[in-house]
Every structure is written in structure tokens, then in C-alpha cells.
Amino acid sequence: MASSGHHHLTETFTNPPNYSFPHNRLSNVLRNPKKTPIVLVACGSFSPVTYLHLRMFEMAKDFVRQNTDFEILGGYLSPVSDMYKKPGLLSAHHRVNMCNLAAQDSDTWLMVDPWEAFQTYQRTAIVLDHFDHEINTVLGGARTEDGERRHVRIMLLAGSDLIGTMSEPGVWSYSDLDHILGRYGCLIVERAGTAIDQATDSLARWRSNIYLISQLIQNDVSSTKVRLFLRRGLSVRYLLPNSVVDYIEEHGLYQDETAASSHQEKGKEREREAGSGSKKEIVSQPC
Ligand SMILES: Nc1ncnc2c1ncn2[C@@H]1O[C@H](COP(=O)(O)OP(=O)(O)OP(=O)(O)O)[C@@H](O)[C@H]1O
Numbered sequence: 001m002a003s004s005g006h007h008h009l010t011e012t013f014t015n016p017p018n019y020s021f022p023h024n025r026l027s028n029v030l031r032n033p034k035k036t037p038i039v040l041v042a043c044g045s046f047s048p049v050t051y052l053h054l055r056m057f058e059m060a061k062d063f064v065r066q067n068t069d070f071e072i073l074g075g076y077l078s079p080v081s082d083m084y085k086k087p088g089l090l091s092a093h094h095r096v097n098m099c100n101l102a103a104q105d106s107d108t109w110l111m112v113d114p115w116e117a118f119q120t121y122q123r124t125a126i127v128l129d130h131f132d133h134e135i136n137t138v139l140g141g142a143r144t145e146d147g148e149r150r151h152v153r154i155m156l157l158a159g160s161d162l163i164g165t166m167s168e169p170g171v172w173s174y175s176d177l178d179h180i181l182g183r184y185g186c187l188i189v190e191r192a193g194t195a196i197d198q199a200t201d202s203l204a205r206w207r208s209n210i211y212l213i214s215q216l217i218q219n220d221v222s223s224t225k226v227r228l229f230l231r232r233g234l235s236v237r238y239l240l241p242n243s244v245v246d247y248i249e250e251h252g253l254y255q256d257e258t259a260a261s262s263h264q265e266k267g268k269e270r271e272r273e274a275g276s277g278s279k280k281e282i283v284s285q286p287c
């Protein structure tokens with residue numbers, strides 16, 4: 001495993017009340033002893049979770065099988081805390097519930113960890129340390145079929161827009177980047193509107209720990225677009241799991257324009273559209 005050598009695992013973590021680490025779908029057996037066991041962690045708002053978020057895990061699974069010596073033991077969605085205060089961020093309670101519905105609906109290896117959602121904002125480097133602690137220290141890592149103990153490597157799963165922010169000044173500290181990309185590593189899924197090479201150029205020193213996954217079927221669904229559709233009373237069915245669409249309808253979510261700072265959201269969506277070179281309006285009518 002690559003290690004920066006300068007950083008140590010965070011020793012103490014603040015847990016939300018009544019918290020227990022979900023590991024019901026986490027495999028603790030490494031089927032191929034020649035492989036390195038990994039766990040994928042996707043950090044984000046998930047407001048709401050869409051099929052694109054779930055596709056990221058499937059794309060990563062195919063990529064890992066075809067191009068690496070890793071074996072995936074499980075995947076986690078880790079919704080960010082309400083204190084992240086991003087426009088359109090619905091309460092953690094609803095975001096976690098929707099992620100749980102989506103994960104239940106999906107394959108058998110996805111789970112939702114509410115650890116960061118239900119407490120103060122935690123930086124991504126700390127979130128990955130938390131997973132490392134729970135999986136390797138508390139659960140004792142994985143075992144081969146012969147009973148040999150193995151350290152599980154935690155890896156960040158993200159879209160190329162997120163990796164793009166890693167070269168923007170002031171968003172991530174150098175020591176956090178070194179911790180995330182040096183100690184753990186990252187699988188990056190190409191996202192329409194973000195140049196993947198440009199996004200990773202400035203991260204070249206950690207190149208060996210960054211895996212780029214191209215999108216063979218272009219899909220630019222975003223949570224921002226889903227929120228815009230909902231506010232305009234448009235259908236979002238088949239963009240996200242039915243159980244999540246039903247949950248949104250039942251609870252009347254994403255109807256309130258002011259709470260969601262729609263102004264900022266439209267700006268953000270236009271930026272992304274402009275970045276992708278597309279001049280199309282998402283919806284022909286203005287809000
Ligand atoms: N269409 C997509 N293609 C590739 N990656 C994506 C896509 N949508 C989301 N992601 C990735 O999923 C992770 C979680 O993202 P997040 O919840 O912030 O979703 P989002 O759709 O970007 O939300 P918002 O529109 O509210 O900014 C991020 O790493 C993001 O890059």
C-alpha cells in the first residue's frame with residue numbers, strides 16, 4: 001500500500017448519538033488471495049441520490065475487475081453533514097433515508113454510513129480515516145479463505161468535478177490531499193462537463209494512486225437538475241430509483257424555492273452546461 005509516511009491515522013473520532021457502523025453487506029473474506037481488498041467510499045451531498053451515483057459504483061466494479069489487482073469488499077455512500085451548507089442541501093435525515101432506499105434497491109454490496117451526516121462537518125480525509133478505523137481496527141480487516149488476515153484499503157470514489165476542485169486554491173489543504181491521495185487513493189469517474197486530464201494534471205505526484213474511469217455511456221444527470229425539475233413539477237421518474245421518487249412525493253420534498261436558493265443553483269447548472277459546451281437550456285421555460 002502506498003503511504004505518505006507523514007500522516008497518522010486519526011486516533012479519536014466523534015460519533016453521532018446511537019451510532020453504529022453499518023457492515024451488514026461488507027464482505028470480510030477475500031476470495032482471491034492474490035488481490036488487495038478494497039472498500040469504496042463516495043462522499044457527497046446526495047440531495048437527492050440519483051442513478052448516476054449508483055452507476056459510479058457499477059462502473060468502478062467493472063473497472064476494478066478489468067484493470068486492477070483489487071477486489072472490492074463493499075461500497076459506501078457517505079452523505080455530508082447539514083453543516084456543509086451547500087445550496088439545495090436537504091436535511092441529513094431525508095438524505096440518509098433516500099440513500100438507504102436506493103442502496104436497498106440496488107446491488108447487494110452498497111451501504112450508507114450516516115456517520116458524517118449526523119454531526120458537525122467532517123473533512124473527507126477524516127471520513128476516510130473513520131472508515132479505515134472501523135474496518136481495519138474495529139472489525140479486524142479481511143481474511144483470505146485460508147484465514148490469513150489482510151488490511152483493507154479504503155478508496156475514495158468520486159466524479160471528475162470533485163477531483164477538479166482539488167486543484168482549486170483554498171478548497172482542500174495540501175496535507176489533506178496528501179492524506180487522501182497518498183495514503184488511500186481515489187477512483188475518478190468521468191463526468192460530462194469536466195475535463196478529466198485537466199482535473200488530474202496538478203495531482204500528478206499522486207498519479208499512481210489515482211484511477212480514471214471513462215464514461216462509455218454519457219449521462220449528465222445531476223442532483224441540481226433533479227431539484228430544478230421537482231420545483232417545476234416535472235417528473236424525475238427513471239432518473240432515480242422509484243422508491244426514492246415515491247419518498248420525495250410522500251414528503252413533498254424540494255418544492256420550496258427560497259429554501260433551496262434556486263438562484264445559486266441555476267447559476268451552478270449553467271456553469272456546468274457551459275463547461276460541457278452544450279448550449280441547450282435544461283428546461284425551455286424560465287423558473
Ligand atoms: N453525472 C455524474 N457523473 C459522474 N460523477 C457524478 C455525477 N453526478 C454526481 N457525481 C459524483 O457523485 C459524488 C457525489 O456528488 P453530489 O451528491 O455532490 O452530486 P451532484 O449531482 O454533483 O450534486 P449537486 O448537483 O447538488 O451538486 C461526487 O463525487 C460527484 O462528482
Ligand SMILES: NC(=O)c1ccc[n+]([C@@H]2O[C@H](COP(=O)(O)O)[C@@H](O)[C@H]2O)c1
Nearest residue numbers: 043044045080123124125162171172173
Ligand atoms: N477539504 C475537504 O475535505 C473537502 C473540500 C471540498 C469538498 N469536500 C467533500 O466533497 C464532497 C462533495 O462536495 P461538493 O458537492 O461540494 O462537490 C462532500 O462530501 C465534501 O465534504 C471535502
